[in-house]
Amino acid sequence: MTNSPSVSESLQLAAKYFKANRLIQAEQFYRQVLKEQPQHPEALYGLGLLAQQMNQLPIAEKLLSKVVSLRPDLLKAWFSLGNVRQANGQLPKAELAYQKAIELQPNIAPLYNNLGYTLQEQGKWDEAIKSYKKALEIQPNCIEAEVNLANALFAQEKLPLDKQSHYAAANNNLGLNSIKAKDFQAAEAYYRQAIAMQPNLAEAHYNLAVVLKEQDKLQEAVDCYSKALTLKPEYVEAYKNLGDALQQQDKLEEAADAYRKALKLKPDYAQAYSNLLSVLNKLKSTSIWQRFSKIRQVSGIKGALSDVWKLFWMRFAGLSLLGRIATWLATWFAPPYWGRAHLSYYHSQGYVSPKADIYHQNLQFGANVFIGDRVTIYNDRNGGKVELGDRVHLYGDTCIQTGKEGTVKIGADTHIQPRCQLSAYKAPINIGCNVLIATNCAFYPYDHSMIPGQFIHLQPLKTRGGITVDDGAWLGCGVIVLSGVRIGKGAVIGAGSVVNQDIPDGAIAVGSPAKVVKMRADLVGKKESGKQLSVKAWFDLGNSHQAKNQLKEATEAYQKAIALKPDFVEAHYRLGMMLQEQGELEAARDCYQKVLEINPRFADAYFNLAKIHQQQNNLQEAISAYRQGLKASNPDYASAITTQGCNKQQETQITPPVSEEEVIVGEHPFPSIPQVSNPTNERPFWSVVLPIYSTDKRSDYLLECLVSVLRQWKEDMEIIVVDDASPLCIKDLISEIGGGIIQYYRNSQNRGAYKNFNTAVAISRGHWIHLLHDDDYVLPGFYKRLQESLENTSSSVGAAFTGYENVNEQGQVIFSQQLYKQERGIAKDFVERIGIANPLNMPAVVVRRSTYEHLGGYLPELNYTGDWEFYKRVSAFYDLWYEPEILARYRQHSQNITTDSTLSGSKGTDIRRAIEVSENYLLDEITVKSRHYHFAWCLNNAIIPLKAGKISGALLLIQEALKIDNSPQSVTKLFSWLKQDDLSALRDELISRLLVKGLKV
Incomplete structure (x- = not known):
């Protein structure tokens, strides 16, 4: 057994981890000290510095104040407290802290420097100057104190003119240091001071512009770049950055002009060239007639007459019979193939060759489209839309076909060379703008299944998803693109390649299957520019692989991004996720540690x-x-x-006895829920209640559940845990994660699931109640989204629900439900939906407390269907609000009630009982539909216990099916169902029991 480290050892380890920026471990050891000695000043001081580093200034201020109250002689605590208060704008208190530190040790220069700045910010100039001088007296080479003194003297108009340029440059240098530390406010202050001292310092104007742009102050940044260029007209970087800022403001013509000036000064400036191309692409400033004038070459009368002839007939061109004839006449004086492409610019309806076969009822053309000889556009059965953007060119013998809901969309200025095949079945083909596709390329967003014993032409089609080719991509001759693939912006695919996985932006890929061999940016321009493009490309490729659950491929892509940019925090985080999913926990842990070294606030x-x-x-x-x-x-x-108090011990409160009172709804009694005591007192909006029974297995999920709620906790929310006399003590766990926030109750004896639910509801005081199982959890935004909607709803809304997902024991999503898609509001015809079958899961549902008070709580005897019956009861008397986002997760695992009740067959019993109860308040036609539905459900689910060797469970489900619906039609269905080959064991057992004692219905 390993002994815990001593207090001194824990402090040393904490300091070591803090220095290495491993803040979790540092906090852990500081808290270990506080468990043994809750008032230990060094441990509290360490936690204060941790909070300061994570920019949690109010927390840091409280902790450090506690330290100086315990140890008034601790110099470093007063100094740090002064720094925290200064950063938090508490200037008089910061001044007091620095003075206390100086009393303890009057010969430390940084103390006087920081005190001076605090005094300066309060307008106490003479005292500030005196403090800066004292700092320099102690440490003559203290640059910050020297510059701050000069700034103070300048503000007092006491700084000699011959020194102002020197200190302007010094301020500019300190600004650069602040940028490196990502302290943009301090950097801005230094640059403004530099400009005040030397208004013609172009570098200070430029650096100030950079800082302002980082803070999204674009117009101010533009003004500063412009001023820098006025002072220094050959400032290449200023032109480029000015272009960037103007582009962000959508001032494209001005941005293009700035990039051109940068390129004039530095013709090989790759980034400026790339940005200029991007702007020109957006502008699309060249008119149709300007394009046409570049193509046509009129020589003499013959050329002029030819132009007049083509212009005349192209006015009538189109897909109608007369339009096709007009097009044919227009081609008389035009050469074939590319020689006819210019005809598409004569009129906005473009050019469609008379020899093209167009058989598509859902075809949409942009302006000036060119469709060459023998191009086929065909709509097969259930085919979707074909959209061709402006100036798309389709050359001879290319075939586009859609079927089985597939669609094709081709963006503007894309050219597809002869003999290409685009077959959009089952999924879309989306090709971006300015894409160049060489001859004999093929796009297949589907494949045939491979069912044994079936001819290939009878095999059903399947797909991994659509095909996307992003803007500016180039595809060489004979490239084949398969389903589920994205080819990134500007990517180049070598001739004859087969693309079966995503290709990142700017990549060059070749082979079968296509593999990335280099990035386009490596071929031209500056190496650093190419490197940045490569980082983004690898990161985007990793994201694409991650979305398709291609974990190894995603891992490799993120590793390559990190190799190019070691401080790329998001790439380290995503790499950690991929490694964690693959079970490489140590490597994943190292990734997360690296993330927190770079950004200690990455939650x-x-x-x-x-x-x-x-x-x-x-x-x-x-x-x-x-x-x-x-x-x-x-x-x-x-x-x-x-x-x-970070170590507050959780009080254990004894739950009140279960109420024996009842409410009658539809002639059926239900457990009553009492009104809140003192209802005029302030009440929280939310009560989040966790009725739990914790075992070793289920407690693994409890922390995740609590954290999902605490992440969204606000002061108008109460969190209650009601422990149903669990064998596993969880009091300490709850105290450590939520002591002082979470109320913990424990039943003196086990009451059972639904009685515990009712107990939890009865204890709560919130206007809205969220019952949450300890193995389920909510996603960020659950309470905020619902509260925004429910605060404005009428009292007719008695409950609400969101979209949700089911996850397995590993947290992987296995099912999702958005009942009304994206239709936020009152759920339409919900009483019939819920009356037939239960589409909800408890973590996605919240209930108004007054609804419980009116209709009562959950029926304890319904072990599995108590929630369904309650939702039916609510929907019979109230509206339900629907919030469409997926904001909750229900966990399916071997330790929950659902699994046990399915294998034993008791799930069928509970379903029948819930139907019998709701007959008292639901319409008869709803109950009839529910009986039909659940008869089929019992038969379909009987196979589950049968496969698990639980024949008795399967028999019980059959018995309950007949109790639910024993109509002649259902009995006939039962006998037909029993004829299946894989049910022979069940048939034998059923016949045996019928012969012995009969099957009771």
Whole structure:
């Protein structure tokens, strides 16, 4: 057994981890110290510095204030407290902290420098100057103090003119240091000071523009770039950055002009050239007639007459019979093939060769489209739309066909050379703008299945998804593109390649299957420019692979992005996710640690790191990581935890006895839910209640569930955990993750699931109640989205629900449900939907408390269907609100009630009982439909226990099916169903029981 480190060892380890920027481990050891000595100043000081580094200034201020109250002689605590207060705008308090530090140690230059700046910000110039001089007296080479003194003297008009240019340059240099530290506000202040001292310092105007652009102050940035160029007309970088800022403002003509000036000064400036092309592409400033004038070459009377002839007939060109004749006449004086392409510019309806075969009822042309000889556009059965953008060129013998809901969309200025095949079946083909496709290319967003014993022409089609070719891509001769593929912007595909996976932006890929061999940016321009494009391309490729669950390919792509840019925080995070999903936990943990070294406030990295610790059974480290993630993502949580004490012990409250009172709905009794006590007192909007029964297996999910709620916790929300006398004690876990926020109750004895639900509801005081199982969880935005909608609904809305997903034990999504698609609002005809079968899952549902008070709670005897019956009861008397986003997740695993009840067959019993109860308040026709539906459900699900060797469970489902619906038609269906070959064991058992004692119905 490993002994815990001593207090001194824990402090040393914490300091070591803090220095290495491994903040989770540092916090863990500081908290380990506080568990043994809750008032230990060094541990509190360390936590204060952690909070300061994560920019949690109010928390840092509270912790450091606590330190100086315990150790008034601790110099570093006063100094850090002064820095925190200064950053938080608490200038008088910061001044006091620095003065206290100086009293303890009067010979430290940075103390006087920081005090001077605090005094300066309060307008106390003489005192500030005195403080800066004292800093320089102690440390003559303290650059910041020297510059700050000069700035103060300048503000007082006391700085000699011959020194102003020197200190202007010094301010400019300090600004550069602040940019490197990503402190843009400080950088802006230094640059403005430099400009005030030396208004003609072009570099300061340029650097100020860079900082302003980073803060999205675009017009100010443009003004500063312009000023820098006025002062320094040959400033190449200023022209390029000015172009970037103007482009962001959609001032494209001005942006293009700025890029041209940069290129005039530096012709090999690759990034400026690339940006100029992008702007010109957006402008599309060249008119049709300008294009035409470049193509036609009139020589003499013959040429002039030829032009008049073509102009005349192309006015009548089109797809009608007369239009085709007019097109044919227009070609008399035009050479074949490319020689006729210019005819498409004579009129906006473009040129369609008289020899083209157009058989498509849903064809949409842009302006000036060219369709060459023997091009075929064909609409097969159930084919979708074909859209051709402006100036698309389709050359001879190309074939486009759509079928089985497939579509084709081709963007503007794309050229497709002869003998290409685009067969859009089952999925779309989307080709962007300015794409060049060479001869004999083929696009197939589908494939045939391979069912044994079936002829190939009878095999059904299948697809991995559509094909996308992004803007500016080039495809060489004979390229074949298969389903589910995206070819990125500007990518180049070598001749004869077979593309069966995504190709990133700017990549050059060749082979069968096509592999990326280099990036286009490596061929021309500056190496650094190519490197940046490559980083983005590899990162985008990784994202594409990740979306398709191609984990190894995504891992390789993210690794290549990181190799090019080692501080690419998002790539490290995504790489960690991929490694974690592949079970490489140590490598994934290293990735998340790297993320947190670069950005200590990256909340999701903390959460994923916590899950790794859970998988490795390191519960304390998991809790510590979760806490850090919660503090980084939820300021309310961070403030509450600090205010209420980071080690506050969770009180255990005994739940009140179960009420024996009942309410009658439709002549059936239900457990009553009492009104809140003191209803005039302030009440929270939300009560999130977790009725739990924790075992070793289920407790693995409890932390994830609590964190999903605490991540969204606000002061107008109460969180209640009601422990149904679990064998596993979870009090300490709840205290550590949510002490002071979560109310913890424990039943003196086990009450059962639905009685515990009713107990949890009865304890709550919120206007709206969310019952959440300990193995389910909510996604970010659940409470915010619903509250925004429900605050404005009438009292006729008694409950609400969102879209949801089912996940397996590993957290992988296996089912999703958005009942009304994207139609936010009152759920239409919901009483019939819920009355027939249950489409909801509890984590996605919230209920108004007054609804419980009116209709009562859950029926305890319905082990599996208590929630369904309750939702039916609510829908019979109230409207339900639907929020379309997927905001909750229900977990399917071997330890839940659903699994047990399916295998035992008792699920069928509970379904029947729920139908019998709701007969009291639902329309008869709804009940009849529900009986028909669940009769079929029982038969379909009987195979589950049968395959698991639970014949008794299968028999019980059959018995319940006949109790649910014993009409002659249903009995006939049952006998027909029993004839299946794989049900022989069930048939034998059924016959045996019928012969012995009969099947009771």
